[in-house]
Amino acid sequence: MESSLGPSLYPLHRCKTIHLVRHAQAIHNVEGEKDHDAYLSEEFFNPHLSPLGWQQVDNLRKHDKSRGISKNIELVIVSPLLRTMQTAAGVFGSGGYTDGVGAPPLMVENAGNSSRPAISSLNCPPFIAMELCRERLGVNPCDRRKNISEYKPLFPAIDFSLIESDPDILWRPDWREKDEELAARGMKFLNWLWTRREKEIAVVTHSAFLLHTLSAFGNDCHPVIQNEIRSPFKNCELRSVVIVDRSMMGSDSSTTNYPGNIPSGADLPSDAEKESAEVPK
Numbered sequence: 001m002e003s004s005l006g007p008s009l010y011p012l013h014r015c016k017t018i019h020l021v022r023h024a025q026a027i028h029n030v031e032g033e034k035d036h037d038a039y040l041s042e043e044f045f046n047p048h049l050s051p052l053g054w055q056q057v058d059n060l061r062k063h064d065k066s067r068g069i070s071k072n073i074e075l076v077i078v079s080p081l082l083r084t085m086q087t088a089a090g091v092f093g094s095g096g097y098t099d100g101v102g103a104p105p106l107m108v109e110n111a112g113n114s115s116r117p118a119i120s121s122l123n124c125p126p127f128i129a130m131e132l133c134r135e136r137l138g139v140n141p142c143d144r145r146k147n148i149s150e151y152k153p154l155f156p157a158i159d160f161s162l163i164e165s166d167p168d169i170l171w172r173p174d175w176r177e178k179d180e181e182l183a184a185r186g187m188k189f190l191n192w193l194w195t196r197r198e199k200e201i202a203v204v205t206h207s208a209f210l211l212h213t214l215s216a217f218g219n220d221c222h223p224v225i226q227n228e229i230r231s232p233f234k235n236c237e238l239r240s241v242v243i244v245d246r247s248m249m250g251s252d253s254s255t256t257n258y259p260g261n262i263p264s265g266a267d268l269p270s271d272a273e274k275e276s277a278e279v280p281k
Contacts, residue, residue, distance in 0.1 A: 013254035014245040016193060019069060019202040021060070021091065022210060022233035024053035026083040028142040029235065045141040048112040049086045056236035057090035063238070064091060073125050074198035079205045080129040080163060081145050082112045085155050087236065088127060088204040093119040104156040111154040121157035125202075128159045131170060132189040135206035138176040144168055179212055186213025194245060197252065207233050 028044035030052075038044065049057070064070050070092055078088040089107040096117050106121040107114075121127075129151075135143045145151075145168045148160050177185075186209060193201065210233050218226040229241070 010244045010246070011254065012256060013252060015242050016198075017072075017200045017240060017242055018193070019073065019200075019238055019240050020210060020233070021087065021202060021204045021238045022207050022235060023049075023079075023081075023083045023087040023204060024056040024060075024090075024236040025050045026053055026142075029053075039140045039142055042141045045144060046082050046146050047142050048082050048114060053083070053087075053235065054090065054114065054116065057087055060236050060238060061091045069238075069240070070125075070202075072200045073202050074200050075125050075196065076127045076202045076204065077130050077133060078127060078158065078203075079134045079209075080131065080148065080151065080160065081134065081143070081206075082151075084204045084206065085129070085151070085158060086112055086114060088202075089119045089155065089158075090116070091204070091236075092124065092127075092202055094122045094124050095120055106157045107155055108153070124157070126159060127155075127157060129163055130189070130192075131163055132185055132192060133203060133205040133209055134170070136177045136182050136208040137170050138172050139174075140176075144171040182208060183212040183216060185209075187216065189213070190243065193243070 026047040027050050028039060028047040030050055031038035031041075031044065073092065076088055076092050078084050086107065089111075093106040096119070103120060103122040105118040106124060106127065107116070107119040109118040110116065129148075134145075137143060147166045147168070148163055149166050151158075152160060190213070211230070214229050218229040221229070228239075233239070
């Protein structure tokens with residue numbers, strides 16, 4: 001089809017399904033809506049979810065279970081801030097943790113002043129913390145993380161091995177990441193996704209990261225689709241998208257395609273045979 005607004009076809013093995021989730025409401029969101037300057041307060045360094053935020057987590061978890069989303073998720077990628085890890089564990093984790101089950105807890109009891117029971121990692125996809133999908137860096141204490149060594153006892157089943165520095169060396173008090181820098185980091189993150197073999201992935205991250213990363217997409221789409229892609233995320237909103245490799249970046253072959261003609265036999269379709277017979281000799 002010639003029209004850029006029409007349907008498009010792509011090989012399945014060159015696509016990934018990504019479930020994008022913004023973290024649930026945290027305590028800095030509550031105060032920031034009243035006074036934007038609250039985001040500058042050290043009181044909201046690495047904030048935890050609010051009571052309403054945990055209700056949002058429970059609601060999204062119910063939605064996930066009713067739609068069977070997590071049954072197909074092979075990997076959960078999470079920003080290494082408290083509010084995103086709490087959200088990810090609450091939505092995509094298993095039920096209550098029981099000692100001696102052979103799997104570490106995904107989140108321990110009352111992690112980050114949550115007043116929540118421990119969450120099991122049993123029968124869950126792997127969870128990986130990734131710096132590239134953090135919120136906009138700099139200035140606001142709410143976007144600074146704790147040392148990784150402080151997170152590990154709270155979230156024993158999250159893999160922090162991709163984070164090279166224990167202290168937060170990316171956040172600076174005198175510099176705020178620009179829009180174009182944040183968008184470039186988002187594209188770097190999406191390119192990194194193509195190095196993963198998983199085809200269905202959940203990403204639990206932040207509003208500004210999502211907004212500026214997704215702003216690069218949808219130019220060739222209908223305005224309604226553009227809005228679906230680019231509109232700001234609400235707290236604990238989930239959007240499922242498909243990202244497509246149109247540049248031969250992916251190297252894995254299809255697991256579902258079948259070559260046909262096995263064993264070897266006549267291969268010309270009937271129309272081709274007819275056309276061949278009608279050609280004058």
